Amino acid sequence: MAARRVTRTSDPLSYRPEPGTIPTQPGVYKFRDGHGRVIYVGKANSLRARLSNYFQPIHNLHPRTATMVTTARSVEWTVVNTEVEALQLEYSWIKEFDPRFNVKYRDDKSYPWLAVTMSEEFPRVMVGRGAKRRGTRYFGPYSHAWAIRETVDVLLRVFPMRSCSNGVFKRSAQIGRPCLLGYIDKCSAPCVGKVSPEEHRAIVDDFCDFMGGRTQAFVRRVEKEMYAASEDLDFERAARLRDDLGAMNRALEKQAVVLGDGADADVVALAEDPLEVAVQVFYVRGGRIRGQRGWVADRMDSGDTADLVETFLLQLYAGESGEAVPKEILVPQMPTDTETLEELLGERRGSRVQVRVPQRGDKRTLLETVEKNAKQSLALHKTKRASDLTTRNRALEEIQEALALDDVPLRIECYDISNLQGTEVVASMVVFEDGLARKSEYRRFVIKGVDGQNDVASMHEVITRRFRRLLDEQARSEYRPGDGDSGPMLVDPETGRPRKFAYQPGLVVVDGGPPQVAAAKAALDELGIDDVPVCGLAKRLEEVWIPDDEDPVILPRTSEGLYLLQRLRDEAHRFAITHHRSRRSKSMVESVLDDVPGLGEVRRKTLMTHFGSLKKLRAATVEEIAAVPGIGPRTATAIKTAVDPGGSQPAEGAASGEDGNGTDASTTPSTSTGERGWVVNTATGEIEEA
DSSP states (O other), X not given: OOOOOOOOOOOGGGSOOOTTOSOSSOEEEEEEOTTSOEEEEEEESSHHHHHHGGGSOGGGSOHHHHHHHHHOOEEEEEEOSSHHHHHHHHHHHHHHHOOTTSOOOEESSOOOEEEEOTTSSSOBEEEEOSSOOTTOEEEXXXXXXHHHHHHHHHHTTTSOOBOSOHHHHHHHHHHTOOOHHHHTTSSOOGGGTSXXXXXXXXXXXXXXXXXXXXXHHHHHHHHHHHHHHHHTTOHHHHHHHHHHHHHHHHHHHTSOBOOXXXXXXXXXXXXXXXXXXXXXXXXXXXXXXXXXXXXXXXXXXXXXXXXXXXXXXXXXXXXXXXXXXXXXXXXXXXXXXXXXXXXXXXXXXXXXXXXXXXXXXXXXXXXXXXXXXXXXXXXXXXXXXXXXXXXXXXXXXXHHHHHTOSSOOSEEEEEXXXXXXXXXXXXXXXXXXXXXXXXXXXXXXXXXXXXXXXHHHHHHHHHHHHHXXXXXXXXXXXXXXXXXXXXXXXXXXXXXXXXXXXXXOSEEXXXXXXXXXXXXXXXXXXXXXXXXXXXXXXXXXXXXXXXXXXXXXXXXXXXXXXXXXXXXXXXXXXXXXXXXXXXXXXXXXHHHHTTSTTOOHHHHHHHHHHHOSHHHHHHSOHHHHHTSTTOOHHHHHHHHHHHOTTOOOOOTTSOTTBOTTSOBTTTSOOOSSSOOOEEEOTTTOOEEEO
16 A cells, blocks of 8 residues: 555646647657656657547546546647657656656566677777666677676687786786686687777677677588588687587577577566556577566556557667667567557668567567566566555554654655764755655765764755755746646756755654754744744664653654665665765875975866876776876876875786786675675676675
């Protein structure tokens, strides 16, 4: 059950456009709430016909559509020339405004990719997760990282390309010896010049072609070379080619043939109920399954399966490069506007794209398999989420009851102060909405008006600055003509983006006891704000303090409300500490470099930007420092002496990135919280997290 919301609803007829004013052309429309925030974006082939559906009697609408139109206070639209432009504009606005009532597909887990860094002089193959980067070619995603590593390990004997990190690569180049993979012929060792950049690039291109599905050409070529070597009595080379052929066949055996015609297609299937929808995609290239991925989304309107398919395909491909769009997309039901969607995807791919529903044969069988995966994914998601939603709801209601709040605090802001003996004092503001972190709303503050270590005065300053900005933004906000008393528009009318600090929280939490709470309350009183509740969470006994109350509110240790407040406090503390360490590190670099002759403020900032910390600057060699723009050899020597007066250059034959224990400092990550284990991957020569 979702957290209870207490909101004032409106009558959709109060903002319904006058009859005949809505155009009949294609376009995109936006519904806004009383604060001017975009809460829903949609597109239509005929704006008049589509928008009219929203202003029928409420009881005829889907419950979530009814919630949307009663939450909204205004509607606006933009006319475009073609339906393709409408699709593109709809996607852009959904991405920009993140409307709460639009379907947003979220990955149900983090999937690993096989990535090849094509933008580097010597491209590297690696396994990674997260967002894609420009200049890198991706294959997958796959279900398990270990499966990718096994495949890569097998194929490196056939395509001996680089797989080491930048630190290992530079170290091998410095000492003139390749890593283990170079000695066992699983790398062509470009680091020591065994192959030229052009020769290595050719190996990489062959690897990418093989992973992209063009496998038969390589298999036939290796077979031909193997037989030719045997006829020439070069049995050693023939045996090596035989082993290469076996390696390729083992890699291919891991990917079952599912489409006998060797087609390239993405197979999409949905599993849905009235509240949620799960989507699964199988990526088939050359007739073999090359990857799999899943999403889960809340259903926000009464759209049928065809609408869900269209929305999903638009979100899946609109942000991808053209090569990610296949020739054929198999779906369970044709999208609402198939022609327009095919035209848009065809423009992105550069050739025709067909969207269709398979009726029989291998493709129909594969679609049914993907549907089974989607149903399992939805069932698993509902099992996990049930407890999460119930817990968040209970936590918010417990906080409301304990603090005697009028409404459930759907937006909670928490503040923390961080300093080191009164220096580099900073503050953090973290935001939780509906019990979940809203990291895009986090803010940092540098305390300016407080001398020394005074957390109470610092808290007063940060609350004053934050809520003065709230008042300024509300004062600058404009009222929409014809909206009556719908409230200020808390978005920038020029950019359409939310104004910073423009949204009022339902609860302010400060890290501390009665003094910090009193300071926060005093700051709000001075600004004339009396409708924002404040509380504090003291670390020692986890007591919740309310202004002007002599005794704290004691929540049970098993309380979900207390747990949520602790998460807020800890997140604010983490965010403040991170900011403080960053500023302290930059300050240390600046102070150390003050006495270096000829090094002004501009070049000090260039050094800080390039290296990021004093530790990394100390570890750098004179040559690496001199490579920074504006820093010559003489200045680099002076900088090295200043930051590492007791240090020395690495001994002859040692890598400049090594410390005294032989650990490659350039490849060993550091962390400020806890300990992490690292091991050497004997298959790739990399240092990896254990």
